[in-house]
Amino acid sequence: MRVSLKVKLTGLISLLVLLVVLATSAVYFVILVKETLREFERRGDYFLEETSRLVQAVAQATRLPAGTNPEDMDTIGRLVQAQLSDDPSLRSEMQTAVAFVPSIAYIAVTDPQGNILAHQPQPNPKHPGEALPHAQPLRELVDARLDRQFRVIYGQPQVFEIFEQLNMRGRPLCTVCVGTSTVFLNYLITLRLESALKLAAVVVLIATIVAAFLSAFVLRPLETISREVDRMARGELAQPVKLNRTDEWGILSSKLNLDQLFSNLADGLLLFDSQDRLALATPAVSRFLGRPTEELVHRSADELFSDAGPLERRLREAFHSRESVVWQTLELPAEAEPRRVTVGVQFVREQEHSVVTLVTLRDASTRAQLQDQLDVTAKLAALGRLTSGVAHEVKQPLQSMFNQLGILKDKLGPQGEEVKPELQTLSSEIRRLDRVVKTFLDFARPVELRPIETDLENLVREVFTLAEPHARRNNVRLVLEPNGALPPVRLDRDLMKQALLNLVLNGCQAMPRGGQLKVSPRLLSRAMEVEIADQGVGIPPEARPKIFSLYFTTKPNGTGVGLAMAYRIIQLHNGSIDFSSEVDRGTTFRLSLPL
Numbered sequence: 001m002r003v004s005l006k007v008k009l010t011g012l013i014s015l016l017v018l019l020v021v022l023a024t025s026a027v028y029f030v031i032l033v034k035e036t037l038r039e040f041e042r043r044g045d046y047f048l049e050e051t052s053r054l055v056q057a058v059a060q061a062t063r064l065p066a067g068t069n070p071e072d073m074d075t076i077g078r079l080v081q082a083q084l085s086d087d088p089s090l091r092s093e094m095q096t097a098v099a100f101v102p103s104i105a106y107i108a109v110t111d112p113q114g115n116i117l118a119h120q121p122q123p124n125p126k127h128p129g130e131a132l133p134h135a136q137p138l139r140e141l142v143d144a145r146l147d148r149q150f151r152v153i154y155g156q157p158q159v160f161e162i163f164e165q166l167n168m169r170g171r172p173l174c175t176v177c178v179g180t181s182t183v184f185l186n187y188l189i190t191l192r193l194e195s196a197l198k199l200a201a202v203v204v205l206i207a208t209i210v211a212a213f214l215s216a217f218v219l220r221p222l223e224t225i226s227r228e229v230d231r232m233a234r235g236e237l238a239q240p241v242k243l244n245r246t247d248e249w250g251i252l253s254s255k256l257n258l259d260q261l262f263s264n265l266a267d268g269l270l271l272f273d274s275q276d277r278l279a280l281a282t283p284a285v286s287r288f289l290g291r292p293t294e295e296l297v298h299r300s301a302d303e304l305f306s307d308a309g310p311l312e313r314r315l316r317e318a319f320h321s322r323e324s325v326v327w328q329t330l331e332l333p334a335e336a337e338p339r340r341v342t343v344g345v346q347f348v349r350e351q352e353h354s355v356v357t358l359v360t361l362r363d364a365s366t367r368a369q370l371q372d373q374l375d376v377t378a379k380l381a382a383l384g385r386l387t388s389g390v391a392h393e394v395k396q397p398l399q400s401m402f403n404q405l406g407i408l409k410d411k412l413g414p415q416g417e418e419v420k421p422e423l424q425t426l427s428s429e430i431r432r433l434d435r436v437v438k439t440f441l442d443f444a445r446p447v448e449l450r451p452i453e454t455d456l457e458n459l460v461r462e463v464f465t466l467a468e469p470h471a472r473r474n475n476v477r478l479v480l481e482p483n484g485a486l487p488p489v490r491l492d493r494d495l496m497k498q499a500l501l502n503l504v505l506n507g508c509q510a511m512p513r514g515g516q517l518k519v520s521p522r523l524l525s526r527a528m529e530v531e532i533a534d535q536g537v538g539i540p541p542e543a544r545p546k547i548f549s550l551y552f553t554t555k556p557n558g559t560g561v562g563l564a565m566a567y568r569i570i571q572l573h574n575g576s577i578d579f580s581s582e583v584d585r586g587t588t589f590r591l592s593l594p595l
């Protein structure tokens, strides 16, 4: 059974109070025993004194019969003793004391030999003339050690007494004894102790109630935090944890505000408990698994990864084999977004038992693309600065070479006929060089984008119109196949048209024996994608890394500018371009334009 923290805290405080109460009760008990004994002794002393005073008064008032020798102390003593056994005022005084003072068990007056002269209560237990049984002095018990006092009080009933011997003209006349029974001592102490224990019980009860309130008050923030953690565990990470405090609770709750952290996390994180149930998932997970995070939480790994896709299959395998996966990149089907996912699965174990499992999903395609784009952008920028400077420098000497060639031709006149072919070659090469430098300068010049809302389908149709003569010549069918309705996209219409035209023309040129060139635009979650697929000769593996390079061409009349330009235009739109190609089967270019 799980005992809540609140119950534990209440129990602990009550236990502490109980211990304090028990300790004080023990001290109280010791003081109580001592005080009660002293009280008995004081009362006994009082009645001893009172009785002795009366005895002396009776002795003085005893009338001696005529002829009694005043020096005969034996006779006088006997007469006084006889008077003491009969004196009504002494008897009534002793009766009153015994009747109204419960701590007094008896009061007795004995002769010097210990035989009873007067005894209260009467007639029991003793009669005049009998010997008064011996009792221990009360002082001995008052001065005894605590353990003996306890043993006596709680043991067999006993009588303790205080006594005083009275003399008459220097000779012992009688002894006054006041007896105290341990029965009443025990009764009185138990009575007082009972009321003290009742008070202690009330104190403990009040302490328990106060402790319960106190722990509820102190632990209230904990309950709030616990509720918030449950909410987070359900995947509801959007709202921040609300706890307006500056103490330790406040600090703890602010640490729970994982939503800001998670919402900025591009990687998808899934945390499974020891039963393989999803305890926590970051918002990015929905991108990878195609379902909202709230739907995923609390489901088992088997349920979550039941689909037939490569990602689900791999995760299922990992959960069944319990073997960690260290960053494995998987290719997902064409319609998936992202296309490539890097997976990490970690089984955190404690004494051979799986405690938690952490699955990390990383968008490999976007990462790779971003890295490539960053690399290329940096290289292009550096190269652009360098080459446009060089091109400028080359252009002028070229122009002057061209002019000089004209002058040379004029000067040679008819004699020049002999070297005419060479001069022709020279001038055409200079012109070609000039053209190259010109396109290069065009290419390297900074371009300012003028984006407008553009209907992509229309744009593709316009591109088809321009490419139509070329396509017809090669017996190529141009097909537009949009996937669903497309919203307008902000683009620089002219530049994008140029880029698409370059790609479509390349496709047509790659199909000398005819075929189909299909352009399929479609909408993804955060981008517009356009595929341009041909059924042409394909790109041989060795040419693949070079096709986007400026001036790379495999065509006799090609300039090698088309793809480099398309690449640059897509880049200016913050988009990306990649391709897949199979020799003799065809090539597919894929443009992705962010929305």
Ligand SMILES: Nc1ncnc2c1ncn2[C@@H]1O[C@H](COP(=O)(O)OP(=O)(O)OP(=O)(O)O)[C@@H](O)[C@H]1O
Residues within 6 Å of the ligand: 502, 506, 507, 510, 534, 536, 537, 538, 539, 543, 547, 552, 553, 554, 555, 557, 558, 559, 560, 561, 562, 563, 564, 587
């Ligand atoms: N769809 C395609 N199928 C096969 N190869 C292609 C395709 N697109 C481009 N290529 C290859 O890439 C090279 C570069 O293409 P790019 O468009 O940059 O220049 P080009 O077409 O040769 O000349 P131009 O400047 O006239 O376009 C091509 O020469 C060709 O080898």
Ligand SMILES: [Mg+2]
Residues within 6 Å of the ligand: 502, 505, 506, 561, 562, 563
């Ligand atoms: Mg081309």
